[in-house]
Amino acid sequence: MSDSQHQAQKKSTTLRQIRSGHRWLALPLSLFLIFMAITGIVLNHAESLGIGEASLPGSLASRYYSIPENVQGYALEDRWFYNLEDRVFLDGQRLLPVCTELTGVVKLAGDFVVACTDSLLLMDSYGALIEEVSLSSAVSALGTRDDQLVLKREEGAAGFDLADLAEQPLVDAAGVSWATSALVPAEVLQSGELLAISWQKFILDLHSGRYFGQLGVWFQDFIAILFMVMALTGLRIWWGSRR
Amino acid sequence: MRTRLISLLLCTAVLAMPASAAVYLERDVFLQRAFGEVPRSQTLWLKGDIKQAVQDILGHDYRSLRVRYWQHGDKTAWVLDEIGKEQPITIGIVVAADHIEQVQILAFRESRGWEVRHPFFTEQFQGASFFQGTELDRPIDGISGATLSVKAVTKVSRLALYLHQRVLAASAL
Numbered sequence: 001m002s003d004s005q006h007q008a009q010k011k012s013t014t015l016r017q018i019r020s021g022h023r024w025l026a027l028p029l030s031l032f033l034i035f036m037a038i039t040g041i042v043l044n045h046a047e048s049l050g051i052g053e054a055s056l057p058g059s060l061a062s063r064y065y066s067i068p069e070n071v072q073g074y075a076l077e078d079r080w081f082y083n084l085e086d087r088v089f090l091d092g093q094r095l096l097p098v099c100t101e102l103t104g105v106v107k108l109a110g111d112f113v114v115a116c117t118d119s120l121l122l123m124d125s126y127g128a129l130i131e132e133v134s135l136s137s138a139v140s141a142l143g144t145r146d147d148q149l150v151l152k153r154e155e156g157a158a159g160f161d162l163a164d165l166a167e168q169p170l171v172d173a174a175g176v177s178w179a180t181s182a183l184v185p186a187e188v189l190q191s192g193e194l195l196a197i198s199w200q201k202f203i204l205d206l207h208s209g210r211y212f213g214q215l216g217v218w219f220q221d222f223i224a225i226l227f228m229v230m231a232l233t234g235l236r237i238w239w240g241s242r243r
Numbered sequence: 244m245r246t247r248l249i250s251l252l253l254c255t256a257v258l259a260m261p262a263s264a265a266v267y268l269e270r271d272v273f274l275q276r277a278f279g280e281v282p283r284s285q286t287l288w289l290k291g292d293i294k295q296a297v298q299d300i301l302g303h304d305y306r307s308l309r310v311r312y313w314q315h316g317d318k319t320a321w322v323l324d325e326i327g328k329e330q331p332i333t334i335g336i337v338v339a340a341d342h343i344e345q346v347q348i349l350a351f352r353e354s355r356g357w358e359v360r361h362p363f364f365t366e367q368f369q370g371a372s373f374f375q376g377t378e379l380d381r382p383i384d385g386i387s388g389a390t391l392s393v394k395a396v397t398k399v400s401r402l403a404l405y406l407h408q409r410v411l412a413a414s415a416l
Binding site: 096097098124128129130131132133134136164165 | 269270271283284286306307308309310311322324330331333350352
């Protein structure tokens, strides 16, 4: 056999091997592809399908999502304020405002004042948001003194007037009753909407692999790499067939 | 050739990076620019027929039970929040003599749609007033890829105009 014939045979064998590998990969990957396509289409039309608002049945949610532990919150009159997933919760009920870090809760003139780092949320006794007030800088703690709201910042404490949003630095912070956090009891965490997982979140977690934790994410990455291998082998086969 | 390819890839990566949450203008600065000497703030409770009108304009209840405004004569300034896609956009609106004087995006928290903060978009609202009912007297050009943000800013502008009219009507009584 001449060199050119030998090379041609070698190329033909390589192409056959690539074709075989491509075929065998295609079988399991096709199932993933169908699954990803279906979840992807559903997520693409999440708003019109209303899956962002519809919640998973509680039994399904509690089976596959765990309730966090060791959550710090603020207790006022036997009611617990805490924040999870960037939301404020009151006794298990997810409230409207976004809050990345709860830094204090006090009661003032019958209403709750909730400090969320750089904003104050004024809430009525039902947890309805009366007003959200943005602050000029972050607040690390909230307190009261003589029916006045007091904010603690890095640079010092300041009295805050909710009526006209005026701040006045306090020379002396003696006598301020600061809100202190404590561990939220498990029964409060387990009640209410904490497990109100939307169908959108559930499908997104399945689509991304996050449903199965970090291993699931890595597995999805692995599948994505296999898809790339499929694309490259497919191109190679197409190129070989052309020639 | 390789250098150009790397440069192109880097540029693409930077442009493709989502914008993080940003405060573009502090509320106090916005108010100072609107009034010079900032008047004392007042609150307006969104209840009764006001609540219904707000719902008609926004398509839902406003996120809080009351809103705060600043007034000097027939000029009012409002700082209102509206959800774009998932996060609230903080919008400052100044209304004078029943026309929108200015719209400013004070804070934007989404990863997309931040183009609404640019003057080419917000300047469309200058001089806008109501035409029929609570509809604006002009079309607002959208921005590709920022549809929800555009809708949010437009709705809030209409809301500010409406609340301005209610405040002035109450002041006249």
